Amino acid sequence: MMLTDLTIAGMKRGLAARDFSATELATAHLSAMEQARGLNAFIVETPEIATAQAAAADAALARGNAGPLAGIPIGIKDLFCTESVQTTAGSKILQGFIPQYESTVSGKLLGAGAVMLGKLNMDEFAMGSSNETSAYGRVISPWKARNSNRELVPGGSSGGSAAAVAARLVAGATGTDTGGSIRQPASFVGISGIKPTYGRCSRWGVVAFASSLDQAGPMARSVEDCALLLTSMCGYDARDSTSLDVPVPDFAAGLTGDLRGKTIGVPKEYRLDGMDATIAALWEQGLAWLRDAGARTVEVSLPHTRYALPAYYIIAPAEASSNLARYDGVRYGLRVTPPGGNLADMYSATRAAGFGPEVKRRIMIGTYVLSAGFYDAYYTQAQRVRTLIARDFELAFEKCDLLLTPTAPSAAFAFGDKADPLAMYLNDVFTVPSSLAGLPAMSVPAGLSPDGLPLGLQIIGRPLDEAGVLDAGLAIERAAGFTARP
Amino acid sequence: MSVTPETVLKIARLARIGIADSEVAPLAAELSTILGWIEQLGEVDTQGVAPMTAVIPNHLAWRADVVTDGGVQAKVLANAPDATSGFFAVPKVIE
Amino acid sequence: MTATPWTVKGATGDWEIVVGLEVHAQVTANSKLFSGAATTFGAEPNSQVSLVDAAMPGMLPVLNGECVRQAVRTGLALGAHIHKWSRFDRKNYFYADLPQGYQISQLYHPIVGEGELPIETEAGEKAVIGIERIHLEQDAGKSVHDLHPTMSYVDLNRSGCALMEIVSKPDIRSPAQAGAYVAALRQLLRYVGSCDGNMDEGSMRADVNVSVRRPGAEFGTRTETKNVNSVRFIMATVEIEAKRQVEVIEAGGTIVQETRLFDPSSFTTRSMRSKEDAHDYRYFPDPDLLPVEFDDAFVADCLASLPELPLAKRARYETALGLTPYLANVLMAEKETAAYFETLLAACATAQGRPEADVARAAANWVSGDLFGALKRLGKPIEASPISPQAGAELLTLSADGTLSGPLAKQVFEAMLETGEGAAAIVEARGLKQVSDTGAIDAAIAAIFAANADKLAQYKAGKEALFGFFVGQTMKAMAGKANPAVVNDRLKAMLAG
Numbered sequence A: 001m002m003l004t005d006l007t008i009a010g011m012k013r014g015l016a017a018r019d020f021s022a023t024e025l026a027t028a029h030l031s032a033m034e035q036a037r038g039l040n041a042f043i044v045e046t047p048e049i050a051t052a053q054a055a056a057a058d059a060a061l062a063r064g065n066a067g068p069l070a071g072i073p074i075g076i077k078d079l080f081c082t083e084s085v086q087t088t089a090g091s092k093i094l095q096g097f098i099p100q101y102e103s104t105v106s107g108k109l110l111g112a113g114a115v116m117l118g119k120l121n122m123d124e125f126a127m128g129s130s131n132e133t134s135a136y137g138r139v140i141s142p143w144k145a146r147n148s149n150r151e152l153v154p155g156g157s158s159g160g161s162a163a164a165v166a167a168r169l170v171a172g173a174t175g176t177d178t179g180g181s182i183r184q185p186a187s188f189v190g191i192s193g194i195k196p197t198y199g200r201c202s203r204w205g206v207v208a209f210a211s212s213l214d215q216a217g218p219m220a221r222s223v224e225d226c227a228l229l230l231t232s233m234c235g236y237d238a239r240d241s242t243s244l245d246v247p248v249p250d251f252a253a254g255l256t257g258d259l260r261g262k263t264i265g266v267p268k269e270y271r272l273d274g275m276d277a278t279i280a281a282l283w284e285q286g287l288a289w290l291r292d293a294g295a296r297t298v299e300v301s302l303p304h305t306r307y308a309l310p311a312y313y314i315i316a317p318a319e320a321s322s323n324l325a326r327y328d329g330v331r332y333g334l335r336v337t338p339p340g341g342n343l344a345d346m347y348s349a350t351r352a353a354g355f356g357p358e359v360k361r362r363i364m365i366g367t368y369v370l371s372a373g374f375y376d377a378y379y380t381q382a383q384r385v386r387t388l389i390a391r392d393f394e395l396a397f398e399k400c401d402l403l404l405t406p407t408a409p410s411a412a413f414a415f416g417d418k419a420d421p422l423a424m425y426l427n428d429v430f431t432v433p434s435s436l437a438g439l440p441a442m443s444v445p446a447g448l449s450p451d452g453l454p455l456g457l458q459i460i461g462r463p464l465d466e467a468g469v470l471d472a473g474l475a476i477e478r479a480a481g482f483t484a485r486p
Numbered sequence B: 001m002s003v004t005p006e007t008v009l010k011i012a013r014l015a016r017i018g019i020a021d022s023e024v025a026p027l028a029a030e031l032s033t034i035l036g037w038i039e040q041l042g043e044v045d046t047q048g049v050a051p052m053t054a055v056i057p058n059h060l061a062w063r064a065d066v067v068t069d070g071g072v073q074a075k076v077l078a079n080a081p082d083a084t085s086g087f088f089a090v091p092k093v094i095e
Numbered sequence C: 001m002t003a004t005p006w007t008v009k010g011a012t013g014d015w016e017i018v019v020g021l022e023v024h025a026q027v028t029a030n031s032k033l034f035s036g037a038a039t040t041f042g043a044e045p046n047s048q049v050s051l052v053d054a055a056m057p058g059m060l061p062v063l064n065g066e067c068v069r070q071a072v073r074t075g076l077a078l079g080a081h082i083h084k085w086s087r088f089d090r091k092n093y094f095y096a097d098l099p100q101g102y103q104i105s106q107l108y109h110p111i112v113g114e115g116e117l118p119i120e121t122e123a124g125e126k127a128v129i130g131i132e133r134i135h136l137e138q139d140a141g142k143s144v145h146d147l148h149p150t151m152s153y154v155d156l157n158r159s160g161c162a163l164m165e166i167v168s169k170p171d172i173r174s175p176a177q178a179g180a181y182v183a184a185l186r187q188l189l190r191y192v193g194s195c196d197g198n199m200d201e202g203s204m205r206a207d208v209n210v211s212v213r214r215p216g217a218e219f220g221t222r223t224e225t226k227n228v229n230s231v232r233f234i235m236a237t238v239e240i241e242a243k244r245q246v247e248v249i250e251a252g253g254t255i256v257q258e259t260r261l262f263d264p265s266s267f268t269t270r271s272m273r274s275k276e277d278a279h280d281y282r283y284f285p286d287p288d289l290l291p292v293e294f295d296d297a298f299v300a301d302c303l304a305s306l307p308e309l310p311l312a313k314r315a316r317y318e319t320a321l322g323l324t325p326y327l328a329n330v331l332m333a334e335k336e337t338a339a340y341f342e343t344l345l346a347a348c349a350t351a352q353g354r355p356e357a358d359v360a361r362a363a364a365n366w367v368s369g370d371l372f373g374a375l376k377r378l379g380k381p382i383e384a385s386p387i388s389p390q391a392g393a394e395l396l397t398l399s400a401d402g403t404l405s406g407p408l409a410k411q412v413f414e415a416m417l418e419t420g421e422g423a424a425a426i427v428e429a430r431g432l433k434q435v436s437d438t439g440a441i442d443a444a445i446a447a448i449f450a451a452n453a454d455k456l457a458q459y460k461a462g463k464e465a466l467f468g469f470f471v472g473q474t475m476k477a478m479a480g481k482a483n484p485a486v487v488n489d490r491l492k493a494m495l496a497g
């Protein structure tokens, strides 16, 4: 077995047993990374940092004081600010930006001994579901449909993370999820990814897209690996006012996959008209697997589901329009000053040149919905609907412990297939409601489309019940026996 | 909802995003479609429903009033496109 | 006293003015509203800036609890409604010294609601000005425009400092009232300790909203003159802007709602709007923060922490201490003076074994007379007085017990200023004790009579004006230390004898 095929859990065992060193692990992954440059998964590769961190991990392992992730090669989504390493959020406006600080989450992972191989490509400012909006070129999925040579999207916005994990360039990666940006790409490339409860992972040092929705989480090739990474990523951070001051369990140690006594809800509103038959069947199959693991399944109702996407496309752009105001060419990043131009000219020219079309579109929508006369009709109404959506979940969770749904309405598509923004937005139909409610949710690979492309199932839990979500994920992982690889 | 070219220009100016004349019409059409779709939210009866303030119930923690930061001028200016004598420099502002 | 309303005498008749003030007061705190950077004035550019204040990507605000406390204390001092649930909103606009592209402020749910502030103008006209609200918000940075021909320079040291925006109701009707309002507010904030009131350093500045109308008519359109930073300038702005508006209206023009700037060099206001760019701040709740919540116990603690406030202090000085309204006002005007006076008073009462009310007059006179005079000469504030309240009490006690005459006390006071030594020590070392011993005084008088037999004869012949001559000679002979009352008594007796 190649070192790059190991799971994180497997690497931990091998490192502990001295079967191989962290340096050997890093070397194997660095060379895989080099060979897979065609995927464009990385914006910046950091082999020197990786080599040094691997050596440090080896020394710590030898001393016996290694952190829980010592020597594990990971990639960091370029939305996380990394000290002394360029961070762009996939945008031209941040080209060359070298943070003088380390985000809390990436700092925790590196503090646990993880080895950073580089910064992963993504949709610009995490706005996208296909990785086509990155200013640093699109990320190509390592997957191909059967009998087709068309290049496929890896999903988004954590598309670089998804592609790198699936292609075995890294053992795990950080993602961020605002409306599905961990779960949808995980589903598209056949890996696992969990968005924890809003507030579990600190947002400090993560370039903001939509503050009330953004949440970091891990992406990896097994549920256990997600649990291992998640334990290190979570935790209260006094620098983030929305951080939750609650204990972090050892998610991996608590994993059982045992669902006896659990009730799984099936939200009837997720059975969309014209739903893909394979996905509908897979969903049924997933419910059967969970019953096999001891769970009971019931139908539940989330009546405001159909309003989740429009509410999301008010709230997220509104917050983004304000969050992205700081990219003005004054203190960092791109500056474009037209000859003889004043400050206002500089702002307009800088932002026109620095932002891509999707980011501009969302800033425009956000600016519009917050502007005088529209605020209540759009933004306040959306936040009221959001309350109703959260209440739907609360009521559903009176009848069940977890929800099972498909992750995405389709398998990965080819570049350019969803040129219409609205069609692209509809990709997030299953992931957005739980984002609006701040709930933990994960995608686990469950099967293949008729074309041989991965399809994921989504598990949604009560606030702070990541453990329950991971257990159900493990039950599906065991039952599905998903071994397909790109 | 139909977004006029004037509205596009107004929004672009508020957002400080320069747009070329050729971009105005397509943007107007695109925004009209998206906003039209968003408007279905108006159907929801939200009477008596409070807008969400905290996604997960949480309490705002207060910091103690101590100086724990600052004194990092070099870090603050490290990425500046134009820094002079400890200041950020920008094209002249006329009040 | 009800004065006739202040009006602008226009060509077409009288105009009444309606004024409301938005005072921005920097909250006294060590660190900024949402970051741990220092707030001290006058540091190197961008040296008191955290990565949060510079709005680096991914940086987040964390609320300084002290600023909440100070806002609540201020609200309580104004008798205002305290909102136990408030919230921060973002006010979105682009400016070079606004790094986030928005100011974190409170539009929809301010921390303090309605209250009021009683004022008294210098002419003695009293009024009560309503307070609309107080909200907390971030200050912006500073742009410097005159260091380079084509560039402006931005210093973010002030960016993120906490401000209380104290919004009055449109209750102000004259420049004098505007001045009195700001002075009273400044005094109150300084008493509460929530703002140092240092207008020179920009710790307090006002947006002045002015409109004019025919007496009793509907409100006219108002203009807002931004960031006026002294009481004198605020009064001037009200007057200048009112007159300008009347002129515009009487010339057939209309007032446009706009922001203006006061120019202290020409005493004029001018429109700030460089081009027609309607403001649309797109306020919405800051998603990086949660609502600000506290309970009754917190409010009670804030209330308990308030010192005696100006109005109460002034009343007590007059009624309990028996000071004249003038002296009471002089002594409580600045909280540092009041603090000095009260320490002095307590020390005098203790040293002399008398109630404070009995020693207050002498103490008040000394502070407002000798001490103020000396401090003025030295250019020192009372906190830096070379004579401590305890030292002052020692001096006043020596006067009270007859050890020092008035002139001697002044002599000792000057010596204290010079040497920093205590009054008793100076009296001892220089032998400045007043002599009331009749033996010594009688001897001195006898010697003077002997040396001035002619004058004595003239006196006895009826030239009584010579009495003063003998007093002077006696005092001179006693080197100024003789008790003047005793000298008087003895002279009368011996001249009669």
Ligand SMILES: [Mg+2]
Pocket: C022, C207, C224
């Ligand atoms: Mg104002």
Ligand SMILES: [Zn+2]
Pocket: C024, C137, C165
């Ligand atoms: Zn303000």
